[in-house]
């Protein structure tokens with residue numbers, strides 16, 4: 058008997074059994090037959106699973122997921138982001154990253170600047186069997202939905218004009234030094250861009266230059282020269298600019314002491330009495346600090362120890 062004909066008969070039989078006793082679907086017969094049908098169908102079609110790529114992340118490596126806003130140059134303009142930095146936008150990004158760390162497993166540190174955030178999963182993570190696609194898609198979707206969900210908390214009356222998107226990538230780093238260098242690279246990028254943007258917009262907004270004149274003036278300039286322009290022409294000491302803009306945001310787990318009110322029942326208060334209970338719990342906190350030097354890593358040696 059042809060396989061397809063057999064399946065057709067089987068499914069008809071399943072329907073007959075399922076509907077026979079009382080004229081409507083009965084759990085018993087229908088369910089059993091449908092299951093058998095499913096099993097038969099599976100043997101014919103399940104080979105397609107072999108087309109799925111094995112994207113297991115190599116053992117003993119740090120897994121980094123970096124996401125980045127899609128076309129945020131346009132997104133920022135259309136949503137009236139302040140130049141060069143929009144505090145609301147940066148805080149919203151950090152709120153989303155915090156949600157990602159709290160909702161997903163095994164993220165030990167995150168670093169963000171501009172429209173990007175990097176998340177580091179611990180070396181020993183076995184979350185979703187270390188599948189790269191799972192790490193990336195969960196991070197990016199949790200972040201994106203949070204961006205829309207929390208938008209109004211930061212942008213108040215500024216409506217979200219269209220759904221934003223983020224891209225994602227997974228990078229594996231085999232050594233602690235590689236991971237530190239990766240994070241240093243992102244923070245150096247933050248510094249270079251922010252110094253350029255701060256000087257550029259000072260020239261345009263306060264100096265009255267056109268965009269192309271400011272661009273021309275800054276072409277090939279060194280960091281010291283930009284610092285001088287800011288200080289000598291605009292009385293701005295770059296080192297006094299907010300740390301969040303200059304250094305980006307680091308998110309790490311911190312132990313915090315909390316006091317909570319609890320109702321307890323004791324022999325002398327059988328109807329219950331309120332007491333204050335102290336407890337320690339881990340919470341994600343943001344810092345705007347240097348992560349290129351050794352100090353941060355010495356103060357938070359537990360991050361690289363990977364035994365958390």
Ligand SMILES: Nc1nc2c(ncn2[C@@H]2O[C@H](COP(=O)(O)OP(=O)(O)OP(=O)(O)O)[C@@H](O)[C@H]2O)c(=O)[nH]1
Nearest residue numbers: 126127128129130133138139140141142143171172
């Ligand atoms: N005004 C303003 N713009 C920002 C701010 N943060 C990010 N942006 C914009 O977002 C852009 C992010 O850069 P990229 O990620 O390289 O560029 P993109 O336009 O998002 O393009 P793709 O990432 O390639 O899709 C910046 O160039 C800015 O135009 C901000 O705080 N204020």
Ligand SMILES: [Mg+2]
Nearest residue numbers: 125126127129
């Ligand atoms: Mg982008």
Ligand SMILES: [Mg+2]
Nearest residue numbers: 125171172173
């Ligand atoms: Mg970017």
